Amino acid sequence: MKIYINGDAVELADCSVPTSIQAALVKALPENQRQQSFALALNGDFVGKGDYANTVLKSDDSIDILLPIVGG
C-alpha cells in the first residue's frame, strides 16, 4: 500500500492490511525520529497521538508530520 508522508510517497509493502497510523510510522520512520516532538494530520485533519493505533489508513492517504519551528 502506498501512502504519502510530508508529500513523499512511501510504500508500505510489508504492512498488514488494514494498517494503522501507528504501524505506518513504525514502518516508515526510524525510532529516534518517532521519539521527536511532532504532531500529525491525516488528509488535512488533526489526529491525536491517542488515536494513532486505532486510525486505519487506506491507499493514497496523506500524512503530514509537523515539528516545532521558530515563528513570529
Place this chain on the structure above:
Amino acid sequence: MSLTIYGQQLSSRLLIGSALYPSPEVMKQAILASGSQVVTLSLKRQNPLEQSGEKIWRYIQDIVKINQGFLLPNTAGCKNAKEAITLAKMSRELFQTDWIKLEVIGDDYNLQPDPIELLIATEQLLADGFKVLPYCTDDLVICQRLYALGCQVIMPWASPIGTGKGLMNPYNLASIRSRLPDATLILDAGIGKPSDACIAMEMGFDGVLLNSAVALADNPVLMAKAFASAISAGESAYIAGTMPERQTAHPSTPTLDTPFWHQPEHS
C-alpha cells in the same frame, strides 16, 4: 502594571517572536533581555532526519522556563479556516496550550489577513475551547465581530508583517481602542522602531507583539531592551494622560511681571 491574557497575568506588555535571529543563542538572550513572558512559535513540515525542530524546541522551552513564560503558537502560512483549525489542534497537542495566535492569510503579496476565513476559524476554535488571539487588519468592524464572538484579545496589525513601517493608520487604531474599551488590544506586526511601540501604548493599547524589529536589529539584545523601555514609557504616558493638542501657541513662561520693555505701551 500587568497585562492579562485570558485571565493569565503577565509582568510584561511585550510579546515577542522567536524567528529570524542570527542564532538560537542570540534569540535566547534577546528574548530574556526583552522581559517578555510570551514567546511565539510555530509548526512546520520538516524532514525529521534533520532534527532541527527538536533543537529549537528545546531552546524555546529553556527560555520560557527561565522567564516563567508562556508559549503562543501561531498558524502562520494557513490560507483558510480549515487549515488554521487543523494547525491549531496540532499545536495544542504538541505545545500543551490552548492559546493560539490565529493567522489566516488572504493575500500573498502583503500577507494581509483574510477576515472572512478568520471569523470562521475563530468561531470554531472558541467553540472547541481554544483561547484565540486573532491577528487581523485595523478594520474596526472586523475587530468588533471578533470581540462579539468571544475573543478577549484582539491583535490588529500596525502594518504588513515584516515591513517595519510602523503604524500605517493611527486613526483606525485609535477608533478600535475607543470603540472596544474592554477588549485587550495588542498591536501585532509591522512595528519597526521602539517609538512605534511607544505610540501604540500612548494610544492605550494593552501590549505589542513583534519579532523582526528585534531579530533584524544590528544588536538584537540591545534592541529588545529598547523596546521594553519604550513600551514602559508609552504605558506610563497613557496612564499619566497627555495634554490636549492645540492649534495655536501658548506661552509656557508666565507673562505676568515681564520686564517693562515688553509691556504694552500706555497712552
